[in-house]
Amino acid sequence: MSRSSGRAGRRGQFHRPQAGCLRPAFLAATLGFLVGAISATATGDGDGTAPAPRATSERPNILYIMADDLCYADLSCYGATGYRTPNLDQLATEGVRFTDAYAIAPVCSPTRVGLMTGRYPARTRAGLWEPLTGAGDAAEGLPPDPPTLPLLLKRAGYHTGLVGKWHLGWRPEFRPPRHGFDFSFGPLGGATDYVSHVTGGPEGPARNTPARGRAARGDAAHDLYLNGTEVERTGYLTDLFTAEAVEFLRRATPPFFLSVQYTAPHWPWQQRGDPPYPAGRSWLRDGGSPEAYAEMMRALDDGIGRILALLVKLGYAQNTLVIFTSDNGGDEQLGNRGPFRGRKLQLWEGGIRVPAIVRWPGRVRAGVSTDQVATTLDWSATMLAAAGETIPADWDGLSLLPFLTAEAPAQERTICWRIDQRHRHHAVRSGSWKYLKVEALGTVDRDLAGDYLFDLSRDPGETQDLKAREPEVFARLKARYDQWAAGMLTPIPLGP
Secondary structure, three states, X not given: OOOOOOOOOOOXXXXXXXXXXXXXXXXXXXXXXXXXXXXXXOOOOOOOOOOOOOOOOOOOEEEEEEEOOOOOOOOHHHOOOOOOOHHHHHHHHOOEEEEEEEOOOOOHHHHHHHHHHOOOHHHOHHHHOOOOOOOOOOOOEOOOOOOOHHHHHHHOOOXXXXXXOOOOXXXXXXXXXXXXXXXXXXXXXXXXXXXXXXXXXXXXXXXXXXXXOOOEEOOEEEOOEEOOEEOOOOOOHHHHHHHHHHHHHHHOOOOEEEXXXXXXXXXXXXXXXXXXXXXXXXXXXXXXXXXXXXXHHHHHHHHHHHXXXXXXXXXXXXXXXXXXXXXXXXXXXXXXXXXXXXXXXXOOHHXXXXXXXXXOOOOOOOOEEEOOOEEHHHHHHHHHHHOOOOOOOOOOOOOOHHHHHOOEOOOOOEEEEEEOOOOEEEEEEEOOEEEEEEEOEOOEOHHHOEEEEXXXXXOOOOOOOOOOOOHHHHHHHHHHHHHHHHOOOOOOOOOO
């Protein structure tokens, strides 16, 4: 991914819904904007009284919210039907809604590696696991050297907190406190029962092993940690995350960085009031319904509404950069991928195209949408730039502040992806063109194996292969992928 601009194109425009284009500007210029007024949904902790401003900082507070396995059209402001997400819809009216935002990987751990390091996941060993499972890779994890995003922000004077899913390693040397988080609460693994808080995969709760170092609860491994130490809590997991995020904000000293990484709507598909999944029942194949999924989305939206309302009540909203997105596209049948093909663990658009909303009152334009291409890596760079810090030279992300705050068309981007363990897909997006290579892994993808070229501006559903019609574009993007892949670490095979 280049830091420099390619040719200016038609992409990257802002719309209100059809507003003029925005031109890039330097960060120093963007910080001269006056802070404007903001409205917020008064739910949860909002009591209708005027906020009592806390001590503020010249540097902005940063709130990064990541959903888990959220499909592109799972929010009503992106096209969801059957339920509403009023708080996230309101956030979109107060900021910028991205239509062409991407996770930097189609699965949990690599995306989180990218967020923390600002670099393509395949540059780091922990990012080669798709995802970390805690079985044969129990000794693996993301080290804090070179310094990760929260460490850099902590060194810059930020009060740092993580609430929610970690999924970057179980051993103490990989846990959130080692990465500069002053406070952390949540599971270390990838999937957690919303009621019993045990970890597991599609076949149900995982067996406890010495390598994981987890306390046993029957045959299942309990997975809830406070500041790196196992704790017991009672309650629905989404609500527990919201409560801890609220408490962090009440105690926080500006400037603060709070990363809230919900597990919703990742399976197991449980809603408030459900019992724990019984032993032997598959989390992925047994249970789940559109009604349960809708209730999980409502709980997610409710929680985010409480957090945003508290920012207003505490007097923080005006000087807080808020970013909302997802770690990858959705899994299986319950989510709404809109016009896109494919799902989690694949590099069709449905596996990587995600919602993204950015709000910063008075700095980021309100009530507009943009087709600027953005990735997880850009959110890392944007947060660091907003804090006034220099983006490390080896980061692959691009600060989007100039596009969010100034009148300009954005840069045309070239982004690369790969996944090699459960699917073998390679992809490049350059402008509106997308190159995709699908290889068969046994019977997986056998009927779809081949090389493809799509024009996403005309064919977002990836139905028309144009490689024969556009051989030069096809050859250029294929060569670009090969060049990029040569600079990445060698994939780790799962074995037979």
